Amino acid sequence: MSKDKAKLTEERILQCAQAEFLKKGFAGASMRSIAQQAGMTTGAIYRYFPDKNSLFEALVDPVIAGFKQKLEAAANQQTAHLNTQQILPEYADTEQMLNLFIGYIYEHFEAFDLLVNSSAGSSRADYVDALITLDVNMTRSYLEEMTTLSLPLPDHLTRYLPLLIEQSYRQLLEVVVSRMTREESQHYLELLMPFLYAGWSTVLKGDHHE
Template sequence: MRTIAQKAGMTTGAIYRYFPDKNALFAALVGPTADEIKHHFEKLAHFQMRMLELHNKIEEFAESSDSLLQVVDFIFNRFEVFNLLINRSAGSAWENYVDSLIELDLTSTQAYLEKMVQMKLLAQSPPPRHLAILVKQSYEQVLEIVASQMSREEALEYMQLLIPFLYAGWSTVLGKNT
């Protein structure tokens, strides 16, 4: 708090007049954008399910590639908040925020795969424990952009390697030819 107060040109006591503790300050900094991030991922999951229902097929490589590149843009348009949530939230009430996104995604992925099984597009879904690991690892690979403090250019270069890697992996898991 002293460092923050000093950089803001305030006393520590003045900061505490506005924020009762570090968690309140952290929440003020990340809360609105964190809610927006969660809403964005919920919308994306809903959209993917809707596309599956309408087209009776899973996304093609180009479609999934575009979706991941849009996620990169989304991250970079909110990079400071992502940085706080990923690299600076330890010890705060927000330290498990990314885990909450992963849980949200896991739930929607399970529903998506169940729908694929119902539509006979998939013989069976991976075991829940394995699916949870795969979803978590996919998130960690994408969020490495923030964890490693990549520039936008580095992130786009990295995504050119990661997108085919993820697509091939998920296609293999889902029994689809790449």
């Protein structure tokens, strides 16, 4: 089989696998059903992918890596621009960054749908938790830089940081959980963005009542 033909066959398998996973979830999907949709025998599929999990990973891992890269770039940029006059980025900059993340999600919506809604039983079932852990670690680095600049930190923030970040991600990923259209997500973000920004601003700047 030529490389071109093999590549086309692999792409067809992945397309059918994606449809199967989205419809039935990882746990409910079967290699036999995927093979039937691809017009192949089950044995033929195993020559391309050793098991169902490897198929799932092939669909989502490139998107996981891409999103991680964007998060890390944004975190590094925020830390680099941290100073004593501006603890948080400007609202417009934060809004632009959030829209960048949402744009990436909608460019790869099927993969995020798989990760958020259909990954139970797969090796990527803990993706959202891993994403939260990544952000917690990046935020801790940000807080360490604040300490270096002698900026005050709220009491107990480090202890409760994972909970605060988890809630932020649960709210953000609701666009995937609810399978919002792109237009619906924009309406949602118009409400969510000021809500999140005001919350983090209050926490980090200490603009709250004792």
